[in-house]
Amino acid sequence: MTRKQKRLSVIVAGLAFLAAAAGLTFYALGQKASYFYMPAELATASVPPGQRIRLGGLVENGTVVRGSGATVAFSVTDTQKSVKVTYTGILPDLFREGQGVITEGAFGPDGVFVADSVLAKHDERYMPKEVADGLKAKGVWVESKSQ
Amino acid sequence: MVETGHFALVLAFALSLVQMLVPLVGARTGNQRLMAVGGPVTVTGFALTALSFAALASAYAGSDFSVANVWENSHSLQPMIYKITGTWGNHEGSMLLWVLILTFFGALVAVFGNNLPATLKANVLAVQGMIGAAFFLFILTTSNPFIRLNPAPVEGRDLNPVLQDLGLAIHPPLLYLGYVGFSVCFSFSVAALIEGRIDASWARWVRPWTLVAWMFLTGGIAMGSYWAYYELGWGGFWFWDPVENASFMPWLAGTALLHSAIVMEKRSALKIWTLLLAILTFSLSLLGTFLVRSGVLTSVHAFATDPARGVFILCILTLFIGGSLALFALRASSLTAGGLFHPISREGALVLNNLFLTTATATVLVGTLYPLALEALTGGKISVGAPFFDLTFGPLMLPLLAIVPFGPLLAWKRGDVIAASQRLMAAFAIAIAAMLVTGLFINGASVFAALGVGLAVWLVAGALTDLAVKSGAGSVAPAVMLRRFAGLPRSVFGTALAHLGLGVTLLGIVGTLCFGTERILTMRPGETVELSGHTLRFEGLFPQRGPNFTEDRARFLLIGADGNAKGEISSAKRFFQARQTATTESGIRTLGLSQLYLSLGDEGNDGSVVVRLWWKPLVTLIWGGGLVMMAGAAMSLADRRLRVGAPARRRKPAAALTSPT
Numbered sequence: 126m127t128r129k130q131k132r133l134s135v136i137v138a139g140l141a142f143l144a145a146a147a148g149l150t151f152y153a154l155g156q157k158a159s160y161f162y163m164p165a166e167l168a169t170a171s172v173p174p175g176q177r178i179r180l181g182g183l184v185e186n187g188t189v190v191r192g193s194g195a196t197v198a199f200s201v202t203d204t205q206k207s208v209k210v211t212y213t214g215i216l217p218d219l220f221r222e223g224q225g226v227i228t229e230g231a232f233g234p235d236g237v238f239v240a241d242s243v244l245a246k247h248d249e250r251y252m253p254k255e256v257a258d259g260l261k262a263k264g265v266w267v268e269s270k271s272q
Numbered sequence: 273m274v275e276t277g278h279f280a281l282v283l284a285f286a287l288s289l290v291q292m293l294v295p296l297v298g299a300r301t302g303n304q305r306l307m308a309v310g311g312p313v314t315v316t317g318f319a320l321t322a323l324s325f326a327a328l329a330s331a332y333a334g335s336d337f338s339v340a341n342v343w344e345n346s347h348s349l350q351p352m353i354y355k356i357t358g359t360w361g362n363h364e365g366s367m368l369l370w371v372l373i374l375t376f377f378g379a380l381v382a383v384f385g386n387n388l389p390a391t392l393k394a395n396v397l398a399v400q401g402m403i404g405a406a407f408f409l410f411i412l413t414t415s416n417p418f419i420r421l422n423p424a425p426v427e428g429r430d431l432n433p434v435l436q437d438l439g440l441a442i443h444p445p446l447l448y449l450g451y452v453g454f455s456v457c458f459s460f461s462v463a464a465l466i467e468g469r470i471d472a473s474w475a476r477w478v479r480p481w482t483l484v485a486w487m488f489l490t491g492g493i494a495m496g497s498y499w500a501y502y503e504l505g506w507g508g509f510w511f512w513d514p515v516e517n518a519s520f521m522p523w524l525a526g527t528a529l530l531h532s533a534i535v536m537e538k539r540s541a542l543k544i545w546t547l548l549l550a551i552l553t554f555s556l557s558l559l560g561t562f563l564v565r566s567g568v569l570t571s572v573h574a575f576a577t578d579p580a581r582g583v584f585i586l587c588i589l590t591l592f593i594g595g596s597l598a599l600f601a602l603r604a605s606s607l608t609a610g611g612l613f614h615p616i617s618r619e620g621a622l623v624l625n626n627l628f629l630t631t632a633t634a635t636v637l638v639g640t641l642y643p644l645a646l647e648a649l650t651g652g653k654i655s656v657g658a659p660f661f662d663l664t665f666g667p668l669m670l671p672l673l674a675i676v677p678f679g680p681l682l683a684w685k686r687g688d689v690i691a692a693s694q695r696l697m698a699a700f701a702i703a704i705a706a707m708l709v710t711g712l713f714i715n716g717a718s719v720f721a722a723l724g725v726g727l728a729v730w731l732v733a734g735a736l737t738d739l740a741v742k743s744g745a746g747s748v749a750p751a752v753m754l755r756r757f758a759g760l761p762r763s764v765f766g767t768a769l770a771h772l773g774l775g776v777t778l779l780g781i782v783g784t785l786c787f788g789t790e791r792i793l794t795m796r797p798g799e800t801v802e803l804s805g806h807t808l809r810f811e812g813l814f815p816q817r818g819p820n821f822t823e824d825r826a827r828f829l830l831i832g833a834d835g836n837a838k839g840e841i842s843s844a845k846r847f848f849q850a851r852q853t854a855t856t857e858s859g860i861r862t863l864g865l866s867q868l869y870l871s872l873g874d875e876g877n878d879g880s881v882v883v884r885l886w887w888k889p890l891v892t893l894i895w896g897g898g899l900v901m902m903a904g905a906a907m908s909l910a911d912r913r914l915r916v917g918a919p920a921r922r923r924k925p926a927a928a929l930t931s932p933t
Binding site: 131134150152154216 | 505615623634655659663668793855856872873874
């Protein structure tokens with residue numbers, strides 16, 4: 126093979142490789158990325174049971190119920206709508222009523238959101254960005270007091 | 273002292289302007305005197321930055337709350353170690369550490385670069401000066417750590433409790449040494465483009481810097497992973513968090529650079545590609561700095577969000593990446609093309625390695641940036657996590673790992689796959705045996721687990737085979753073999769160790785993911801729990817006081833088969849007064865290479881507590897493998913060929929092999 130052919134074959138092989146990787150990436154982005162919703166948005170978006178999403182909002186006051194064992198039930202609200210969530214596991218240290226959380230999981234057939242991870246942020250002054258943005262967009266954002 | 277530090281920082285900025293202009297003009301006009309300015313200016317700039325950093329550190333050590341930065345991130349009751357590490361446990365201080373390391377590397381080039389051609393050295397220092405100037409300006413205008421408060425508060429607001437850990441002393445400095453170390457490779461590339469000249473000796477100068485940066489980055493990532501593992505209490509070692517990806521991308525690209533630089537050095541091929549990789553690697557480091565420091569991502573690392581900072585770093589990013597790539601586009605065609613080689617050869621294998629690694633880098637890049645781009649363009653919010661990377665990064669890594677043992681056994685120019693395969697027969701047999709043993713004799717082993725163990729053993733055995741073959745195993749007497757083994761170039765050991773470390777890490781990952789078990793339950797004092805053959809008894813919750821926190825410590829006794837206690841594991845809920853923040857301290861006990869990991873949840877009203885317990889088989893190997901990889905890089909650095917001013921520069925490789933003394 127001449128130098129040109131050799132270089133060409135390397136480039137073609139490289140491009141084929143990249144194309145395969147790109148195809149895989151796009152497929153994975155379509156299938157495996159989970160979308161973020163606030164409770165009110167769920168009314169308009171149709172999320173089938175079993176599809177993984179992230180649900181964010183505030184933990185509604187007075188809804189946290191510790192069941193048997195390590196299962197906890199609570200509601201996530203954006204002050205307009207609220208969604209019932211159950212979670213089995215250890216809640217983050219900053220989890221409490223009235224605080225912002227992001228839960229990840231899927232709706233069960235009974236319409237209860239079964240979360241397999243619950244995130245509350247590390248800093249007390251802090252609210253998960255998606256939740257803060259969502260609340261600001263809905264006009265129910267309250268500036269945090271400690272700033 | 274604080275004002276001295278502030279002043280030193282301003283002076284260092286001014287010197288960086290001199291450093292970026294004078295040597296550059298000197299190199300352009302061939303003026304020796306102007307070029308010679310670069311060295312002393314760089315070293316002085318480093319000394320001033322070090323003084324500035326020391327001033328800030330002493331303000332932290334002395335809890336000088338008249339400095340706003342200290343007030344925000346320190347507390348007089350903190351242990352001394354956290355007072356000092358708090359210096360870089362915040363945005364401003366960590367940026368100061370960043371430039372400190374940048375100027376440190378610049379000074380190293382200035383001091384040890386005497387064997388560089390004068391113009392190349394001048395240009396390298398000038399490019400380092402440009403990066404320095406940009407970041408000094410960034411610190412002085414948007415992130416000044418020396419701002420005073422008047423009146424001075426009596427007490428500080430405490431360091432973020434999550435950061436009050438020994439990990440903060442190790443992880444950021446190591447990571448930055450890695451991130452910023454690649455700036456030297458970048459500067460060498462841009463200097464070569466400015467000069468329009470590049471040769472194999474260029475690769476010989478760049479390779480040690482790549483090795484140093486890669487070694488520290490490996491350590492920084494491994495340390496960060498272990499820190500997140502024990503501090504966050506989630507029991508995971510890697511979350512595909514954008515911030516982790518930000519450090520992982522330069523590592524992947526840097527690994528590719530490490531390999532392509534070998535081809536360039538040995539065979540004068542892949543010159544332009546190597547140069548481009550060096551630029552891309554540091555660009556990814558800059559991108560990482562941007563992602564972590566600008567506040568576009570929300571994580572533990574994004575200390576404070578200020579839009580001005582994000583815009584400033586974005587400008588730096590655009591300037592350096594855009595500028596260097598534009599220069600590359602203009603000049604690359606004028607550089608002489610590299611040599612020819614056969615696809616089946618060491619070079620060919622290294623090209624394949626580069627193809628896999630850069631593609632993998634690209635998938636991580638897409639997974640990291642796509643959610644940001646989507647939000648900016650459509651407002652849609654998505655999260656891209658482990659399932660995405662399992663599907664994209666995984667399939668790229670598995671074949672790469674499978675072919676790793678072949679690389680070092682192929683000859684340069686024209687390799688023989690059949691011969692290499694024959695030499696790897698023993699390693700292959702061991703790997704298959706390990707796979708069968710895993711699949712057939714270990715309860716609950718999936719096909720994936722068996723394959724994973726087989727692949728890990730294949731990597732380890734392949735690395736050892738490489739050493740054995742190069743010592744002449746099977747063809748010479750054992751005594752001769754031993755002598756040859758001792759006389760092998762250190763870089764051969766470096767390669768073998770690095771590849772072996774990869775196998776060790778993989779074994780740890782497979783062990784933890786495939787054979788790990790976990791339980792979540794509520795326990796009352798006196799109750800026992802059993803997990804994978806280990807029995808734990810909950811003794812109860814004991815309140816304790818720390819220097820700046822109170823905690824409820826839950827004690828668990830590990831009960832042996834004879835019913836006696838073998839040891840204790842304790843996990844605690846800490847409450848930090850100053851920030852009104854709670855953290856969980858996980859309880860970890862290492863048993864052999866595996867760990868029992870325990871994390872505490874909420875307390876019930878009846879003295880019960882929610883406990884999450886994991887059994888993590890072979891988990892320590894994940895980070896142990898990282899240490900082995902670092903040792904490999906250190907070994908390679910010690911190679912005669914890369915030693916500064918080594919006299920053997922022009923000796924033929926064959927001569928070096930036969931006369932190791």
